[in-house]
Amino acid sequence: MFTGIVECTAKVHQLNRDKNNLHIILNNPFSNKEIKINQSICHNGICLSVMNIYKKTYSVVASEETLLCTNLNFLKIQEEVNLERGIILHERLDGHIVQGHIDTIAKIIKIENRNGSYLFFFRSKKKLDHMVIKKGSIAINGISLTIITSNQYVFNVSILPFTYEKTNLHLMKVGDIVNVEFDILGKYIKKLIQKSKYSSSSNLD
Incomplete structure (x- = not known):
């Protein structure tokens, strides 16, 4: 973990x-x-x-x-x-829970220099399907980041200068492919909701 x-x-x-x-x-x-x-x-x-x-x-x-x-x-x-x-259990969890299990890949479609930070826009290979939410967590190439906005396939994140320089993001350009891992809590919630909907549908048959 x-x-x-x-x-x-x-x-x-x-x-x-x-x-x-x-x-x-x-x-x-x-x-x-x-x-x-x-x-x-x-x-x-x-x-x-x-x-x-x-x-x-x-x-x-x-x-x-x-x-x-x-x-x-x-x-x-x-x-x-x-x-x-891997995380050491007695230390602070400064990012979010990342499993290292990639859910999909995404292409960088735009990078904006925001005079002190950077705005990265990504197009996901898979439909996001409520797996990302505003201000929710996401891991891009293993970096814990916060989502700003999203739609069915496109989402963006803001990158601070320290993160930009200390990771491989400063080498990235439009067209590059990155690894994406959705928040594990969101994935469990989605599964529980789907299971609940299936059970309700079965009971009506």
């Missing part, structure tokens, strides 16, 4: 295809004492386990299923990836 507060970024060192899997080797911004084999680290919002640790790099593997529902197929060598290690 993660908070959406990005710790740092790391550059992609190598990309190796192995059948339907993708092996990703990244420069290691942590000391070798700070990460371990099988540890879960959030990479651009995707929970991936550390497979190997080398002197200055470490590797993770993305399965076919992960590749199908994330932006990892667009990943390039030297590209910067947002990183966050």
Whole structure:
């Protein structure tokens, strides 16, 4: 489990295809004492386990299923990836609950410089279907952000200068694809409502 507060970024060192899997080797911004084999680290919002640790790099593997529902197929060598290690339970939850399980991808369709902040507009691949609400939480490439406005497919968020500079958002441009994870509480509420509607409909039959 993660908070959406990005710790740092790391550059992609190598990309190796192995059948339907993708092996990703990244420069290691942590000391070798700070990460371990099988540890879960959030990479651009995707929970991936550390497979190997080398002197200055470490590797993770993305399965076919992960590749199908994330932006990892667009990943390039030297590209910067947002990183966050798992939450420590006795610390403050400064962002929101992020699982590292991507719901969909979205394309950046507009970036506005608002004289001190940035406004990013995204078009979701999937219909948002009440999964986002004004002032609600969303994770973009693993970054905990607050939604300003939304419609069926388009939503926008405001990015403060610190977040812009300390994550890979400062490298993003119109047309780039990002990973999106909806708020877990919203997903549970939606499921409960759908189940309630189904039960009510069944009782009427």
